[in-house]
Amino acid sequence: MRFWIGLINFFFLIGLVALANLTGLSWKEYLLVGIGLLPMFFGDVGKSRKFLLTLIVLLIIASCLIPFKNIIANHSFENRSLTPWIWKPQIYQLTQNSYALSNVQCSIDPEKGPHGRNALLIENNQEPGDQRYGYLFQQIDVWPNAVYTASFYVKGKIGNKSLWFGLSDDWAEYKSTHHVQPGDYKKWKKEQVATLVTDDSRYAFAKFVSEAPGHFWIDDVNLKLNILETVKRWLGFKNEA
Structure with missing residues (x-):
């Protein structure tokens, strides 16, 4: 039997x-x-x-x-390419018939990272108060109504709202986000993001946004499912980010 x-x-x-x-x-x-x-x-x-x-x-x-699988592609930028990340600076209106790009640049820099040779460099050279921004994002497959945790390394000059990391079903939306504390980081600092919540969709956009002056590097981006918090959320104990 x-x-x-x-x-x-x-x-x-x-x-x-x-x-x-x-x-x-x-x-x-x-x-x-x-x-x-x-x-x-x-x-x-x-x-x-x-x-x-x-x-x-x-x-x-x-x-x-599941929790130990990083779902971010090209998380350490070792191939010296942004792909599949997409960089999109803001297009804003100067006059009735003219537009311009925000003065925010993104590139791969041969700066020695915490665990590799290359790192992502974001240079936000706008004037304080301009509130022009740039997005760096990639589309990923996620579990609906789930909780994720993230981490990444940062170094450089980060002002108020110079850098934040988020997860949402629209690359331009401000939903589940985490702001990096301002500071002049001479050494690599590991940034921990405890709670990022997905919507009903099976895909989302992981994104970095810079909307204030700053000059900093990013490396080793990790995003993982938190199975325990996800089950708690499914049972009704929701933890909104």
């Missing part, structure tokens, strides 16, 4: 992986759901010790496989 139960479970998981390939969703998501449903094959779900064991295995897999 156990042999047939095991065989059914095996083909059940194989089917989930195949379904994941057809729908384009993460096979890990289907695998986790499949493991969670396995107790259905053991009879009394509510009283089965196998059900509790399955939940423990599910949590272990979720905490080991």
Whole structure:
């Protein structure tokens, strides 16, 4: 009997992986759901010790496989290219018929990073009070209504609102954001972002925005799913950023 139960479970998981390939969703998501449903094959779900064991295995897999995966592409700029990041300086109106770009530049600099050779350089040379800005963003796949944590390294002169990091379903929106504290950082400083919340969409834009004068470097950008806070949010304990 156990042999047939095991065989059914095996083909059940194989089917989930195949379904994941057809729908384009993460096979890990289907695998986790499949493991969670396995107790259905053991009879009394509510009283089965196998059900509790399955939940423990599910949590272990979720905490080991998912949170440690950085979903930011080109996170350390070692290929000396921005791709797939996109840089978009603000276009603002000078007169009724003329426009100009904000005086904010973004480039890859061979500045020795905390763990590599290259780093991202943002130079915001506008006058104080102009409130002209530049966006650096990339589109990423995310879990809907989930909680993410981020970290990155910064160095240089950062003024008030010179730099902030955010996550939203529109690259130009100000939603789940984190402002970097002003300062003149002579050495690399690791910036920790505890809570970034996604919307109902399965994609989002991770973005840096500079809207005040500053001259600074960015490197080693990390964005990871926080599975514990995500489950709490799904259960109704929402933590808005």
